[in-house]
Amino acid sequence: MRVQNACVPHDFHLNDILAASQRLGDRVRRTPLLDSAMLDARAGCRLLVKADSLQRTGSFKFRGALNKLLALDPQARERGVLAFSSGNHGHAVAAAARMLGCPAVIVLPDTAPQVKVDNCRWWGAEIVLYDPHRQDREVVGRELAQPRGLTLVPPFDDLDIMAGQGTCGLEICEQLSGLAVVPDAVLVACSGGGLASGVFTAVKAHHPQARCIVVEPVGGEKMARSLAVGTPQRNASVPATLMDAIIGPVAGAKPLEVLRRLGTDALQVSDEQVLPAMATLFDTLKLAVEPGGAAPLAAVLSNPREFAGKSVVVVCSGGNVDDHVFTRALASRDLARS
Amino acid sequence: MRVQNACVPHDFHLNDILAASQRLGDRVRRTPLLDSAMLDARAGCRLLVKADSLQRTGSFKFRGALNKLLALDPQARERGVLAFSSGNHGHAVAAAARMLGCPAVIVLPDTAPQVKVDNCRWWGAEIVLYDPHRQDREVVGRELAQPRGLTLVPPFDDLDIMAGQGTCGLEICEQLSGLAVVPDAVLVACSGGGLASGVFTAVKAHHPQARCIVVEPVGGEKMARSLAVGTPQRNASVPATLMDAIIGPVAGAKPLEVLRRLGTDALQVSDEQVLPAMATLFDTLKLAVEPGGAAPLAAVLSNPREFAGKSVVVVCSGGNVDDHVFTRALASRDLARS
Numbered sequence: 001m002r003v004q005n006a007c008v009p010h011d012f013h014l015n016d017i018l019a020a021s022q023r024l025g026d027r028v029r030r031t032p033l034l035d036s037a038m039l040d041a042r043a044g045c046r047l048l049v050k051a052d053s054l055q056r057t058g059s060f061k062f063r064g065a066l067n068k069l070l071a072l073d074p075q076a077r078e079r080g081v082l083a084f085s086s087g088n089h090g091h092a093v094a095a096a097a098r099m100l101g102c103p104a105v106i107v108l109p110d111t112a113p114q115v116k117v118d119n120c121r122w123w124g125a126e127i128v129l130y131d132p133h134r135q136d137r138e139v140v141g142r143e144l145a146q147p148r149g150l151t152l153v154p155p156f157d158d159l160d161i162m163a164g165q166g167t168c169g170l171e172i173c174e175q176l177s178g179l180a181v182v183p184d185a186v187l188v189a190c191s192g193g194g195l196a197s198g199v200f201t202a203v204k205a206h207h208p209q210a211r212c213i214v215v216e217p218v219g220g221e222k223m224a225r226s227l228a229v230g231t232p233q234r235n236a237s238v239p240a241t242l243m244d245a246i247i248g249p250v251a252g253a254k255p256l257e258v259l260r261r262l263g264t265d266a267l268q269v270s271d272e273q274v275l276p277a278m279a280t281l282f283d284t285l286k287l288a289v290e291p292g293g294a295a296p297l298a299a300v301l302s303n304p305r306e307f308a309g310k311s312v313v314v315v316c317s318g319g320n321v322d323d324h325v326f327t328r329a330l331a332s333r334d335l336a337r338s
Numbered sequence: 339m340r341v342q343n344a345c346v347p348h349d350f351h352l353n354d355i356l357a358a359s360q361r362l363g364d365r366v367r368r369t370p371l372l373d374s375a376m377l378d379a380r381a382g383c384r385l386l387v388k389a390d391s392l393q394r395t396g397s398f399k400f401r402g403a404l405n406k407l408l409a410l411d412p413q414a415r416e417r418g419v420l421a422f423s424s425g426n427h428g429h430a431v432a433a434a435a436r437m438l439g440c441p442a443v444i445v446l447p448d449t450a451p452q453v454k455v456d457n458c459r460w461w462g463a464e465i466v467l468y469d470p471h472r473q474d475r476e477v478v479g480r481e482l483a484q485p486r487g488l489t490l491v492p493p494f495d496d497l498d499i500m501a502g503q504g505t506c507g508l509e510i511c512e513q514l515s516g517l518a519v520v521p522d523a524v525l526v527a528c529s530g531g532g533l534a535s536g537v538f539t540a541v542k543a544h545h546p547q548a549r550c551i552v553v554e555p556v557g558g559e560k561m562a563r564s565l566a567v568g569t570p571q572r573n574a575s576v577p578a579t580l581m582d583a584i585i586g587p588v589a590g591a592k593p594l595e596v597l598r599r600l601g602t603d604a605l606q607v608s609d610e611q612v613l614p615a616m617a618t619l620f621d622t623l624k625l626a627v628e629p630g631g632a633a634p635l636a637a638v639l640s641n642p643r644e645f646a647g648k649s650v651v652v653v654c655s656g657g658n659v660d661d662h663v664f665t666r667a668l669a670s671r672d673l674a675r676s
Binding site for chain 2: 026031038122178288
């Protein structure tokens with residue numbers, strides 16, 4: 001039996017992701033797995049880029065959100081849902097709720113990029129802002145949800161969310177198989193661990209030898225520490241980074257358990273490494289990717305010896321970036337044009 | 339019988355495109371057909387965006403170039419090929435030649451964006467620059483090709499090139515069918531007409547009622563005038579526009595014939611309309627698109643009454659854009675954020 005609401009050992013396997021994939025059908029976009037000879041030359045390895053920035057709402061979060069909403073009973077959907085989010089999750093829940101005709105309340109930090117706030121509002125969701133330096137978003141969320149009977153849609157610590165995000169990994173495996181590529185390593189940006197746990201579960205089921213690596217901002221290595229000690233760790237403070245999508249306060253218990261079982265490694269990247277990675281994705285693949293979404297590529301480009309000659313998958317998990325940050329990314333790199 | 343080298347009536351039909359598609363196989367990327375509820379709201383119609391900026395080398399040109407090279411006899415491929423190009427075609431020929439292990443000489447205008455020059459060089463092609471205000475690129479190209487026995491790969495006025503570009507239209511039709519969408523209109527940026535003739539041939543074979551529209555820069559409406567008078571017209575001068583991909587001097591004779599037979603319409607757009615369209619693609623679909631590639635969307639957004647409530651396909655044909663132009667695009671729009 002699946003124990004959904006306790007942080008105790010539980011099952012989470014490929015079958016959960018296959019079920020999510022069936023449930024979602026073509027409501028979720030099958031995003032391309034891209035490559036580029038120029039990018040390979042720059043990275044010194046064979047790179048496969050999963051462009052989930054092209055997912056509906058501009059990030060992978062739509063996969064988990066829609067899977068969660070589809071798994072609710074119809075009465076709960078009618079009462080509505082609530083999400084607390086650093087932005088992309090809220091946007092995804094708002095869009096998924098609109099798609100299924102269910103009310104949504106989105107709780108956002110007042111530090112979120114304006115584009116993310118506006119995106120949630122656009123889908124017709126009710127917006128509540130909070131101060132991430134003073135308030136715990138989960139408490140804020142629960143206080144809003146209870147009187148209205150709203151279902152809380154957690155951002156990552158939930159098996160339906162993890163299964164939905166895992167469909168990204170399932171697509172990667174199918175696409176790798178079409179290319180006859182066996183991956184040596186798969187890198188995913190990580191905050192709570194929902195995407196990483198889902199993607200790596202799919203990847204390890206198909207490629208047990210693949211090295212699975214979560215990528216976090218320098219100064220916000222809560223999952224690296226959680227993997228080391230075995231229990232969910234918190235960031236001591238909100239890290240000062242442009243990677244706003246991966247600065248949540250705490251690692252997810254269920255994702256952590258999955259990531260530990262799969263033998264996950266961790267790498268950290270700085271803004272100074274992420275900005276040129278964004279420019280590289282613009283140059284070579286014509287993708288607009290947000291700082292957190294470019295973190296995996298930044299990790300590969302800044303650890304060339306670790307990945308030299310290997311087949312490496314990086315997930316570009318989101319593309320919701322403000323103009324001034326994107327412009328900084330373009331200005332960040334020496335064009336290296338002869 | 340196919341008459342390939344004369345500007346006389348000839349056959350060009352869906353079968354030519356189907357053959358190109360078979361020949362190309364998975365060497366050409368099947369680019370996604372994207373949509374966005376936010377984009378639909380902004381445009382006032384149902385928009386389907388063919389993201390051929392995600393094609394190998396960052397533009398649709400790779401399709402035609404590779405098809406042409408694959409159609410050559412092996413001896414000709416060994417001697418090598420030559421292309422004259424405003425940039426994307428040269429880049430595509432260079433990459434296709436590298437893929438097939440054949441020598442390539444690329445003749446570029448000295449006004450081409452630096453990124454396009456560098457891209458050709460990167461693939462190992464020999465680069466020759468010319469002055470588009472003083473020299474005819476076709477003459478320059480022929481003078482280089484003859485002594486070495488190089489095969490000229492023309493940018494558009496060639497049935498193999500047109501058939502290769504047509505695979506973009508074939509994919510659109512397959513993707514529309516998967517979405518159960520019947521298009522009211524399809525818009526393609528146009529210089530010589532290679533892409534438009536290929537895409538519209540595929541579209542009209544599947545959707546005879548669809549309106550086919552070429553989009554050109556204001557001041558460079560050579561195809562609009564060619565369609566009106568029935569013979570290939572030249573631009574009086576190089577138009578002053580950021581849409582460098584569609585400022586070639588003359589409309590193609592073979593494409594023109596196809597476009598006339600299909601009953602093609604024409605629209606013009608200005609840089610002031612194209613820049614915000616680029617920003618819109620960045621905002622809603624996370625795509626980096628070059629000015630010429632955003633021209634079809636600009637035409638829809640600036641003619642709202644013409645497309646209101648319709649199902650409209652726009653081809654985003656390329657993504658090779660210099661930083662400063664992309665930054666101008668982002669700065670061009672009022673964010674319209676409440």
